[in-house]
Amino acid sequence: MGGLEVVLIGLAIVALLGVMLEEVTHISKAKITLFFGTLSWILLFIYHAPDTATVEQSLHENIAEIANLWLFLVAAMTFVAYLNKKRLIEGMMNVLLPSHLSERQLMFMTGGFSFIFSSLADNITATLVSVAMLIPLNLPVNKLLRYAVMVVFAVNSGGVALITGDVTTLMIFLAGKTAIPDLLWLSLPSLISVIALAALLSIGLNGKVTFNRNKIKVRRVDVQIAAIFLFTILMTMLGNILYHLPPVLTFLCGLSVMFLVAHFNGENDDQNPILDYIRYIEFDTLLFFLGILLLVGMLKEISALDSLLYLYQVLPVNAANFLFGILSSLVDNVPLTAALLKANITMSQADWLMLTYAVGVGGSLLVIGSAAGIVTMSKIRALTFARYAKFSLALLMCYSIGYGLVYVLTSLVIATS
Template structure:
């Protein structure tokens, strides 16, 4: 039965990887894979000889000798445990996504356009690279990419030039998301899974992630595509749809940034702080929306509202529910492999079998080469299941350098192919970027940044 479960997982994984070829949304194979894996476990429960207790993080080799009722009870407890851990991530993401949509409801992101006051292509490259690096650490790399490319489309009219900027934005956004606990889904998974803390994550990864963004941008700034000035546009500056846009932008970003602080002070799970931040932002959104209405006249020039309904309701309706369901499916499917001890056995076989490239961790240390290959692999296949698998494979303690290297590799490695990260996929859709164009023009820059950042990590980890 174990072979059947592994086969189902592999087939489902391939379907997720070949999403664009099969024309099937990746959430579908993720959900089917999750349901079949757990159904197979339930049907073949008596045939399994070992079980991985996730709560104790220990392998129960006496599982085969337990009675059927005891096995069934243990399976239900394990399933509930994994569902709870997965729900923490999903609720956290729902809160963050809703805050971002509320900001967008008030057209708050148009405020960022005011930062760009130059026509120099090179200077604009640096402005967008730094904005992507910082913004992605706050509102996540996917949203930062969408926001910045939307702004880019209003500033740069030449699509050929814009594709170059989009490529560097992808690299910078993925690099920025790696050093923040709220900057990338995979980093958030490690943070909520109590594998990394905010302070150590920033300490370990800020410099490597910065170099991963800075070096490609520096090289690109000397390339022909970024020489000269942009053509002047005669179009009038677009007015913000809401006079509260800037205020909601700063309030929303402050709310998201406050979540790690809330966690460190209260020691409560991050989703609690995110719900508090959402509640505060939602209060201001409702107040500002209500203040726009006049009993006698609701269509005045000063009335810059989107309608009579709640901004929170509209923001919730725009949430990417397919992404949430995909995370549910893939995380619970990986949990099935973890529960059977398959990932634990795989991790044991990896430890000590490949030479380390940096500081020794001892005989039980995991090869740096394995983590580097994980980063390269995240460019080909989705980094969420890769990191989810690593959570079940390795048992290193919180803030071990292994977890930070995984966060860096999985977060930035996806930049090497345009389909390797959510930021790349959304940029591909927004700008119709060709896979092979990106491969020839941008991939080598992403690879250089990834390797420079990896080398920097091997130095910074010796400081902690």
């Protein structure tokens, strides 16, 4: 290994440490990964000058993959930003939730709501909405922490079965490793593991909870845009299954329909232009993905990802995938997934589905292991790394239950199809 390779791997390690220690350094992980990601490629170009054709081609391929992911996320997150800004999501909660319910019922409803909503929206938005539902209840800290843990696990579990719900699922799908109909089989094991965790966390909860309802005016145009969003998700799945349409194309088309419907309903005035809702999406998250994927692309360019193959050489594939899920609670699952895809590991479709579940849900084992955990920790100050870690055994049990069910299901359905 040459001197440049050592330096570049060192930069990648420093970047990942920056992601893990974000709460200590108070430096956004988006800033850290974007800096080291771009710096790495600059060093590659300088080192190979003047013969940079190969590096330039690799960078163009890397940027194309990132653009595909970025455009999809921008479209999906803009839909959710509009509906959230118009308080349509809060209005739906007022309709669906009863005024009074027990703490145990609230635990299962929190898990169910977070699970379903994260299948439709991105994990960050689903987490923000779920946590916003809990904070006004003024629960004791020891009980609030249980619900916070439930939100993190349910959000991560709900997103693994749909490409709209989890970035790692989208990345694995875009790489051609899974198909939408097969991904849907992950829903049942994920849901059962969420129910199992809700049962564990509700032990000892015997109180009652009262919701204070706020009157929200729901307009016809907001309902229309919500319907367009749901229709776009449906068409994304059907279009890919029937005609192999790229999901990014379907979602951008749906976004354009949203803009047109808003315009013809008078939502595009100078004070509130519809295009401004793109500004409300989490650009920190998008920039983080950009930086991480640039780093992973650089590691592939210097052949540093080949070491990942070693784990799959010394362990059975199922065991290796299970461990990678646990590892994703220490290292963000996005770079792990990107690294595995770049390493060109050969696995069956059933094995890729098990990996999809593992890296999607495994990050829940520690609070720093997923975007949902980081967001929840930032919104609930009482939730610290140490307090969350007290629930790690219960989380590991439920993660293992889900992984085992995925193994059984893929063995019965995918492997025999």
